[in-house]
Amino acid sequence: MPGPDGTGLPGRLVVEDWDALTFRVNRVAYRSEEVFQAERDRIWARTWLYLGHETEVATPNDFKTRTLGGRPLIFCRDADGDIQAWLNSCPHRGTILCREREGSTKLFQCFYHAWTFRNSGDVAAIPGKDAYEAAGEGFLDSMRLRAVPRLESHEGFVFVSFDPDVPPLLEYLGDAADYMTMISQQHEAGMEVLPGTQMYGVRGNWKLGVENAMDGYHFSPTHNTFVGYLRETGFAVTDDDQYAYNLGNGHSLLVLTGHGGRISMLWEPRFGEDEKVRTEAHRAEMDRRLGPERARYVADESHILFVWPNLLLFDLEGLSIRQLEPVAADRTDVRAWQLAPRGEDADTRALRMKTMVSFVGPGGLATPDDIEAYEAVQRGIEATAADTRPGMDYSDMSRGMVDEVKGVQGRSIDEGAMRGFWRHWVDALGVEDGLAVSGDRPERFLEGRNVR
Amino acid sequence: MTALIGGREITRADVEDFLYDEAEILDAWKYDDWLALFEPGARFEVPATDWKGESFFESGSFVTDDWDLLRARVKRLKSRKAHAENPPSRTHRMISNVRLREADEPGLLRVTASFIVHRARDGEFDAYVGRYDHLLVPGDEGLRFRRRRAVLGHEHLTAGARLSFIL
Numbered sequence: 001m002p003g004p005d006g007t008g009l010p011g012r013l014v015v016e017d018w019d020a021l022t023f024r025v026n027r028v029a030y031r032s033e034e035v036f037q038a039e040r041d042r043i044w045a046r047t048w049l050y051l052g053h054e055t056e057v058a059t060p061n062d063f064k065t066r067t068l069g070g071r072p073l074i075f076c077r078d079a080d081g082d083i084q085a086w087l088n089s090c091p092h093r094g095t096i097l098c099r100e101r102e103g104s105t106k107l108f109q110c111f112y113h114a115w116t117f118r119n120s121g122d123v124a125a126i127p128g129k130d131a132y133e134a135a136g137e138g139f140l141d142s143m144r145l146r147a148v149p150r151l152e153s154h155e156g157f158v159f160v161s162f163d164p165d166v167p168p169l170l171e172y173l174g175d176a177a178d179y180m181t182m183i184s185q186q187h188e189a190g191m192e193v194l195p196g197t198q199m200y201g202v203r204g205n206w207k208l209g210v211e212n213a214m215d216g217y218h219f220s221p222t223h224n225t226f227v228g229y230l231r232e233t234g235f236a237v238t239d240d241d242q243y244a245y246n247l248g249n250g251h252s253l254l255v256l257t258g259h260g261g262r263i264s265m266l267w268e269p270r271f272g273e274d275e276k277v278r279t280e281a282h283r284a285e286m287d288r289r290l291g292p293e294r295a296r297y298v299a300d301e302s303h304i305l306f307v308w309p310n311l312l313l314f315d316l317e318g319l320s321i322r323q324l325e326p327v328a329a330d331r332t333d334v335r336a337w338q339l340a341p342r343g344e345d346a347d348t349r350a351l352r353m354k355t356m357v358s359f360v361g362p363g364g365l366a367t368p369d370d371i372e373a374y375e376a377v378q379r380g381i382e383a384t385a386a387d388t389r390p391g392m393d394y395s396d397m398s399r400g401m402v403d404e405v406k407g408v409q410g411r412s413i414d415e416g417a418m419r420g421f422w423r424h425w426v427d428a429l430g431v432e433d434g435l436a437v438s439g440d441r442p443e444r445f446l447e448g449r450n451v452r
Numbered sequence: 453m454t455a456l457i458g459g460r461e462i463t464r465a466d467v468e469d470f471l472y473d474e475a476e477i478l479d480a481w482k483y484d485d486w487l488a489l490f491e492p493g494a495r496f497e498v499p500a501t502d503w504k505g506e507s508f509f510e511s512g513s514f515v516t517d518d519w520d521l522l523r524a525r526v527k528r529l530k531s532r533k534a535h536a537e538n539p540p541s542r543t544h545r546m547i548s549n550v551r552l553r554e555a556d557e558p559g560l561l562r563v564t565a566s567f568i569v570h571r572a573r574d575g576e577f578d579a580y581v582g583r584y585d586h587l588l589v590p591g592d593e594g595l596r597f598r599r600r601r602a603v604l605g606h607e608h609l610t611a612g613a614r615l616s617f618i619l
């Protein structure tokens with residue numbers, strides 16, 4: 001059904017009704033290849049995307065290869081120490097230039113005709129170059145490695161954009177930026193990405209992964225066995241007084257204070273007595289360094305931060321970076337890294353790895369149930385595909401709207417963060433009539449939060 | 453192939469029987485019987501597919517269970533609320549290329565073997581291929597795991613590949 005703007009996408013992708021207090025998402029958004037392609041063109045090709053962390057390429061000549069928005073890239077630190085992002089495609093005839101996943105090199109040589117490039121992008125050698133010389137001066141220059149048009153980083157998090165006309169990164173990150181700064185402030189020595197990447201695929205649409213991360217409502221039922229494990233270790237999980245925020249530009253945040261301790265910052269019994277001593281010392285240092293007010297935000301709250309469209313920061317017991325790479329409407333590749341304090345003592349590090357991997361990861365005690373959830377949604381929504389009865393092929397995300405009209409801050413167990421995500425999504429897609437609003441939207445949306 | 457561990461002679465057939473028994477137990481979802489194959493304090497590990505080192509404290513991984521977590525994992529798998537395994541995956545395990553190797557520590561036997569685990573669930577059929585790298589302790593009641601490690605041969609876990617079951 002072609003949309004009114006001729007895009008082939010239907011209208012009424014997101015339907016909010018402020019009289020009935022309902023918010024509904026058209027399930028075509030999860031299953032349509034046309035929507036997937038439109039997302040590639042209008043979201044992934046047009047906005048800042050999280051590429052990787054500077055510490056993944058810690059020393060000059062380090063590189064990683066990584067596909068982003070379907071495009072193979074080389075993420076490297078050049079011989080001068082500058083971070084670069086090159087299209088991993090030989091300028092000659094397009095061959096994948098670097099076929100390794102990671103390593104260290106000053107030169108990338110294409111195996112096909114042996115053109116060689118410096119990691120700064122310059123052509124280093126072309127066999128039988130004389131044959132091209134007649135073409136004139138500019139030839140070598142025109143054959144430099146193709147850069148991703150924009151690259152900027154914030155607190156070590158490196159972002160790229162395939163569209164040169166995006167606003168500066170900090171402006172784009174807006175209120176999300178400070179939560180990334182908070183992460184960098186957790187430890188005086190700074191944070192670094194550890195080797196050992198959880199790379200896995202999910203049979204579900206990428207947006208289900210975002211919803212799941214912004215959904216405190218599912219925690220108790222979905223993670224029943226994990227909650228049971230926490231309770232046995234002497235920690236009572238609570239959903240009270242925890243909130244969700246839309247940070248603007250599609251970014252969103254859950255602030256969690258009752259879901260678990262935070263290694264070296266907020267002790268809980270399962271961390272053990274030794275860790276209690278270490279935590280007290282580190283926490284005192286944080287108070288001195290950051291002041292008690294800021295230290296409280298940095299240390300005592302857990303955050304799940306979503307940075308539109310492909311980055312999730314799980315700032316919980318430890319810190320896990322998760323990157324979403326949609327590969328089809330119903331398939332998403334996920335990559336997750338552990339971000340840990342530099343020079344952490346061995347006992348704390350061991351505790352951190354055990355604790356984080358047991359919760360946030362596809363082999364842990366909780367994440368498999370999340371994956372089960374989004375895969376089960378992906379299969380389940382087939383039941384209403386092309387159902388012509390009104391409203392049948394829609395998912396409901398109305399929870400918390402009753403409070404929203406009263407101006408009460410949305411809770412982590414509401415669906416307000418999801419609503420913000422979907423409004424931004426439909427706007428980014430630019431489908432005419434994509435968003436249908438009826439009734440009076442509350443004058444003031446509760447967005448943002450002052451933590452400085 | 454034979455190894456002499458603490459005065460006991462262990463043959464490759466002994467080790468193969470142990471691994472085949474374990475495969476049968478896991479394919480039948482007998483998790484208590486499975487836990488009984490570990491000595492108290494044992495570990496269960498599945499490294500990340502890009503990790504080449506030894507210590508899991510230096511890296512991210514898929515599974516790094518100490519004895520506490522291993523017991524919690526078993527308890528979870530027995531629960532009807534382990535949604536990712538309810539209904540449970542149907543698995544079919546094949547083990548080959550079993551080799552006895554010297555362990556760094558006396559009294560321990562290092563065993564490597566190839567595995568293929570086929571898993572059927574939700575209308576999908578996925579294969580997991582890799583190498584076991586176990587440390588075993590010979591005791592009066594037979595062999596026991598001190599460290600059970602499954603190293604995936606994949607470059608990454610392909611779609612549907614969550615490790616909710618035991619690899």
Ligand code: FES
Pocket residue numbers: 090091092093094095110111112113114115
């Ligand atoms: S395609 Fe790379 S050198 Fe020809």
Ligand SMILES: [Fe+2]
Pocket residue numbers: 212218219222223366370
């Ligand atoms: Fe979850």
